[in-house]
Amino acid sequence: MHAAVITFPGSNCDRDLAVAFENAGAKVTRVWHKDTSLPDGIDIVGIPGGFSFGDYLRCGAIAANSPICQSVVDFANKGGYAVGICNGFQVLTETGLLPGALMRNAGLKFICKSVGLSVETTDSPYTAGYAQGQEITVPVAHHDGNYTADADVIARLNGDARVAFRYADNPNGSDEAIAGILSANKRVLGMMPHPERCVDEAHGGTDGTALFRSLVDQLVTA
Amino acid sequence: MKARVHVMLKTGVLDPQGEAVRHALGALGFEGVEGVRQGKVIELDLAEGTSKGTVEQMCEKLLANTVIERFDIEIG
Numbered sequence: 001m002h003a004a005v006i007t008f009p010g011s012n013c014d015r016d017l018a019v020a021f022e023n024a025g026a027k028v029t030r031v032w033h034k035d036t037s038l039p040d041g042i043d044i045v046g047i048p049g050g051f052s053f054g055d056y057l058r059c060g061a062i063a064a065n066s067p068i069c070q071s072v073v074d075f076a077n078k079g080g081y082a083v084g085i086c087n088g089f090q091v092l093t094e095t096g097l098l099p100g101a102l103m104r105n106a107g108l109k110f111i112c113k114s115v116g117l118s119v120e121t122t123d124s125p126y127t128a129g130y131a132q133g134q135e136i137t138v139p140v141a142h143h144d145g146n147y148t149a150d151a152d153v154i155a156r157l158n159g160d161a162r163v164a165f166r167y168a169d170n171p172n173g174s175d176e177a178i179a180g181i182l183s184a185n186k187r188v189l190g191m192m193p194h195p196e197r198c199v200d201e202a203h204g205g206t207d208g209t210a211l212f213r214s215l216v217d218q219l220v221t222a
Numbered sequence: 223m224k225a226r227v228h229v230m231l232k233t234g235v236l237d238p239q240g241e242a243v244r245h246a247l248g249a250l251g252f253e254g255v256e257g258v259r260q261g262k263v264i265e266l267d268l269a270e271g272t273s274k275g276t277v278e279q280m281c282e283k284l285l286a287n288t289v290i291e292r293f294d295i296e297i298g
Contacts, residue, residue: 058287065284101289106238148235148290
């Protein structure tokens with residue numbers, strides 16, 4: 001399995017994401033935001049967390065309009081896999097690949113702590129390694145993670161099993177405690193919590209490992 | 223020519239920052255502040271003859287996230 005991980009000015013989880021993919025057995029190619037195309041033969045694109053372009057204008061808005069993101073949109077529209085974590089989730093909503101928007105946390109504070117998540121569907125290459133309803137612990141670190149979408153979108157996400165993760169104890173005011181969502185074809189995942197920050201005993205937890213392992217397994221056999 | 227773009231959260235979208243400002247005004251003793259909505263103003267310095275339609279495209283593509291925000295354009 002071959003993953004591309006994008007770096008924007010201000011990304012700060014790009015290396016962690018690359019290491020998480022590598023530890024799960026993937027080959028990783030790092031890609032710069034000014035590149036105009038993704039490497040040949042990749043299976044998945046990772047959009048990392050951080051503060052791309054200083055969060056200027058809106059979180060993820062400038063990154064979503066960078067040269068590489070046009071390639072990401074084309075790749076995903078052709079059925080390619082893409083995962084956006086934290087700022088990467090914000091970028092994916094700004095590109096329109098995922099519906100809704102991430103607003104300022106309801107409590108207005110930057111939240112940096114480990115939170116409980118429930119796995120809401122196992123019917124995706126990202127979540128196949130978990131049990132339905134499994135409770136996992138994953139760190140969050142964001143100021144703008146308050147997932148908002150109109151009622152139709154929320155109904156569609158719920159009805160089509162496109163909510164990947166929900167917070168056990170909603171930290172940021174997200175609609176229906178949504179922490180991560182999938183595209184209609186289940187190949188694009190956006191989530192605010194950081195699975196790449198819990199893939200090693202030294203991280204204090206390894207609940208993120210199953211996400212990367214199942215991705216590598218599923219995309220190898222695909 | 224100049225254009226001024228006002229970007230505001232759509233009606234019905236909760237504005238936690240506006241709420242915090244409302245509370246702060248109340249704490250300062252200003253009574254009767256029933257609602258506060260916070261937005262942004264973006265001033266554009268444009269080549270003469272730039273159409274309002276072009277500015278609208280700028281708003282749709284970048285300046286506003288129309289999922290949650292609406293925009294108004296003032297030319298001149």
